[in-house]
Amino acid sequence: MKRLSCIFWLGLKEMISLRRDWVMMALLVWSFTLAPVMEATGVASSVNNASIAFEDEDNSPLSRALSTAFFPPEFQAVAQIEPGTGASRMDAGEYLFVIAVPPGFERDVRAGRAPEVQVLIDATAMEQAGIGANYITSILGTEIGRFAAEADLVDQSPVDLVLRSAFNPNRDTVRFAGIVALIGQIMWLTTILTGAAMIREREHGTIEHLLAMPLAPFDIAAAKIWANAAVVLVAAGLCLSFVLQGGLGVTIAGSKVLFLFGTALFLFTATALGVFLATISRSMAQFALLVMLIILPMLMLSGGETPVQSQPAWLQSATLLLPSRHYMSASQAIVFKGAGFEDVWPEFFAMGLLGAALLSISLLLFRRSVAQ
DSSP states (O other): OHHHHHHHHHHHHHHHHHHHOHHHHHHHHHHTTHHHHHHHHHSOSSOOSBOEEEEESSOSHHHHHHHTSOOTTTBOOOEEOOTTOHHHHHHTTSOSEEEEEOTTHHHHHHTTOOOOOEEEEOTTSHHHHHHHHHHHHHHHHHHHHHHHHHTTSSOOOSOOOOOOOSSOTTOOHHHHHHHHHHHHHHHHHHHHHHHHHHHHHHHHTHHHHHHHSSOOHHHHHHHHHHHHHHHHHHHHHHIIIIIIIIISOOOOSSOHHHHHHHHHHHHHHHHHHHHHHHHHOSSHHHHHHHHHHHHHHHHHTTTSSSOGGGSOHHHHHHGGGOHHHHHHHHHHHHHHHOOOHHHHHHHHHHHHHHHHHHHHHHHHHHHHHHHO
């Protein structure tokens, strides 16, 4: 009981030290407020509010149907412009897409010929241009196919395919990217805070003062682990409630308590990793390099950036040793699919097992470094 009390008060001392470190506090606030918002909304993987214009030289029912097939929020209201002015108005930055329908377009479709529709794209906006071209091709093809079927120009398909997207019906990238951004910030901040606290004690010479007290190396490491994990867990909970749910409108299908429980379990693993990296580092600069070399690949291979199934087979097996993969899998199942504990307990068990193994190795190395 006395040992637990020492660990508790030593953890409070760590929190006070963190509060006085304005650089770390600024990093903490930034990471759980603006950083997830910028990451979720800054890079668009879908077309949004793109400006589009129509040059209609046919003025037929088919051409008019094509011009009314583009809707918000993907596209702005379609602007009808004079034929031949699309290129110059695009050069002036007025429109991102210009669609030119030639004269006699509907007549050629009815005659079974293959008329061409010209689509001008401002490719200086690379992301929107590449994705928007696919959008426009699909929309035009669908509308022309519908017109041809209604006019009995082609046989209607006996099968009507209806596609439904599970767990994210609107395919909202902000909802998915927001959770992935939060998970990334949790891993970065937990590892950095714990490791930086260990190295700060060593560089300031206070580690010797702590060891002069009736404290074991385990007590010092355990205090830093629970203190930094508690700070990040509270910050993550506030970010989830006020930034993601309140600000970005992210909905959580499952239990928020279960998500935070999984986060706490992952924080145990991430703080153990921070202790490990701080133990093998000799300076803060070396620690920073190790964090970049280890944490970044762990995030990239976790399944947040690309699905694990898309990775090479040998790499998929190797990622089973990464706690970030299990945490990402459990978090996505809880947040998007409404999974319960009975669905995600294998991931929780794997995180706890990896965390215990990593903590054991970290404490062994920490005792050796203290003895030296």
